[in-house]
Amino acid sequence: MINPTIMRNALLLLLLISLINVNSLFAVAGGSEEGGQIDTKEEINEYIQHHLQDSHDFTFWTNGKTGTHIGFPLPVILWSDGLHVFSSSEFDHGHEVAESKDKYFALYHSKVYETNAEGEIKLDDEGHTVNAKPLDFSITKNVVGMLLTSLLMFIGFRSLAKGYGKTAIPKGVGRILEPLVVYVRDEIARPNIGPKYEKFIPYLLTVFFYIWILNLLGLTPLGFNVTGNIAVTVGLALITFFLTQFSGNKEYWKHIFWMPGVPIPMKIILMPIEVLGMFTKPFALLIRLFANITAGHVVVMSLIALIITMRSQFGIVASSSISFGLAFFITLIELLVAFLQAYIFTMLSALFIGMAVEEHH
Amino acid sequence: MYNLIGAGLIVIGAGIGLGQIGGKAMEGIARQPEASGKIQTAMIIIGALLEGLAFGALILAG
Numbered sequence: 564m565i566n567p568t569i570m571r572n573a574l575l576l577l578l579l580i581s582l583i584n585v586n587s588l589f590a591v592a593g594g595s596e597e598g599g600q601i602d603t604k605e606e607i608n609e610y611i612q613h614h615l616q617d618s619h620d621f622t623f624w625t626n627g628k629t630g631t632h633i634g635f636p637l638p639v640i641l642w643s644d645g646l647h648v649f650s651s652s653e654f655d656h657g658h659e660v661a662e663s664k665d666k667y668f669a670l671y672h673s674k675v676y677e678t679n680a681e682g683e684i685k686l687d688d689e690g691h692t693v694n695a696k697p698l699d700f701s702i703t704k705n706v707v708g709m710l711l712t713s714l715l716m717f718i719g720f721r722s723l724a725k726g727y728g729k730t731a732i733p734k735g736v737g738r739i740l741e742p743l744v745v746y747v748r749d750e751i752a753r754p755n756i757g758p759k760y761e762k763f764i765p766y767l768l769t770v771f772f773y774i775w776i777l778n779l780l781g782l783t784p785l786g787f788n789v790t791g792n793i794a795v796t797v798g799l800a801l802i803t804f805f806l807t808q809f810s811g812n813k814e815y816w817k818h819i820f821w822m823p824g825v826p827i828p829m830k831i832i833l834m835p836i837e838v839l840g841m842f843t844k845p846f847a848l849l850i851r852l853f854a855n856i857t858a859g860h861v862v863v864m865s866l867i868a869l870i871i872t873m874r875s876q877f878g879i880v881a882s883s884s885i886s887f888g889l890a891f892f893i894t895l896i897e898l899l900v901a902f903l904q905a906y907i908f909t910m911l912s913a914l915f916i917g918m919a920v921e922e923h924h
Numbered sequence: 925m926y927n928l929i930g931a932g933l934i935v936i937g938a939g940i941g942l943g944q945i946g947g948k949a950m951e952g953i954a955r956q957p958e959a960s961g962k963i964q965t966a967m968i969i970i971g972a973l974l975e976g977l978a979f980g981a982l983i984l985a986g
Contacts (some may be wrong), residue, residue, distance in 0.1 A: 749966075847973065847976035847980065850976055850979050851972060854979035907972040
């Protein structure tokens with residue numbers, strides 16, 4: 564017999580997911596960057612490309628008829644012969660040139676460039692910009708997503724840790740977190756790292772929950788695409804890389820530079836391969852996360868865009884139903900992928916650390 | 925044009941590889957159901973390694 568509470572919770576979850584789908588549907592149907600109605604394949608493509616990039620303002624959706632953006636601006640912090648701080652509303656979504664301390668800045672494909680007072684962007688023959696780029700330390704949409712995740716994790720784990728002072732059984736959100744913490748410790752860290760696993764638990768737990776929550780944020784209609792940004796995954800992989808190299812013992816370095824148990828010509832051949840392997844492991848880690856999340860976002864948005872592309876053949880009702888069904892199905896798979904990618908990143912990090920700290924046998 | 929053919933070849937190769945991994949894992953589980961947990965973990969790791977390779981090649985192709 565099925566527990567009625569579980570049934571109720573599952574129903575609520577399904578409702579929530581369908582709500583998310585409907586919301587992102589409106590977000591796409593809302594309009595392009597310029598505020599007009601999206602009609603052609605090029606405009607859909609451009610919209611998806613725009614979503615995959617980081618942005619300097621937080622736009623929930625755009626009213627297609629009036630062209631007004633609903634959202635809020637974020638602070639822009641630039642360094643170019645001095646600090647420039649202003650609100651991104653001065654860019655007006657890329658339509659205006661912002662002036663700060665006698666310098667002019669303009670947005671071109673969501674990136675900030677130094678320009679003249681007219682906001683002219685010069686391109687060379689190959690279509691690359693020749694304008695100077697200031698150092699950009701802005702609180703962009705991705706940074707907001709990362710800060711939000713850090714805050715959520717801090718609140719959740721703080722309450723979990725505090726609860727252990729009173730009773731052994733956690734309350735509230737801790738009831739969801741505790742099994743996951745134990746899972747990461749017993750199923751990921753201990754079998755892969757070995758007896759010295761305790762030192763690495765904080766990093767593995769942090770990276771697991773960080774990636775998982777960011778992946779889930781990417782499925783909400785807020786429109787985050789943080790783990791689908793290659794700069795973020797490079798940062799995460801770099802931490803794993805340095806952690807592995809710095810915790811490596813004598814055996815680890817010996818296996819890289821002078822492989823024991825093989826003849827000398829083989830040792831010389833193996834050395835460059837092993838050195839290359841040091842870098843390809845974290846490289847595969849960063850590419851996997853980036854490509855999986857980006858591909859997921861593109862697929863979901865393309866399926867939602869079917870409403871527009873199939874409208875002329877099937878009519879609005881049929882195209883909407885087909886698109887809703889497919890997008891709903893893919894979103895459910897994406898929920899699984901969100902967890903799986905966090906699991907694999909943590910798992911492989913643990914595996915690499917385990918290789919570095921393994922004792923001689 | 926050529927990079928599209930390359931992308932197709934990558935997907936074919938990755939598909940064959942994933943099929944091999946999944947099929948062999950299933951055979952292993954059928955033979956020894958009590959080891960299914962360990963087989964699943966190993967399967968996911970190998971799958972992830974293959975996927976990393978395929979995605980790396982796809983990004984270079986595209």
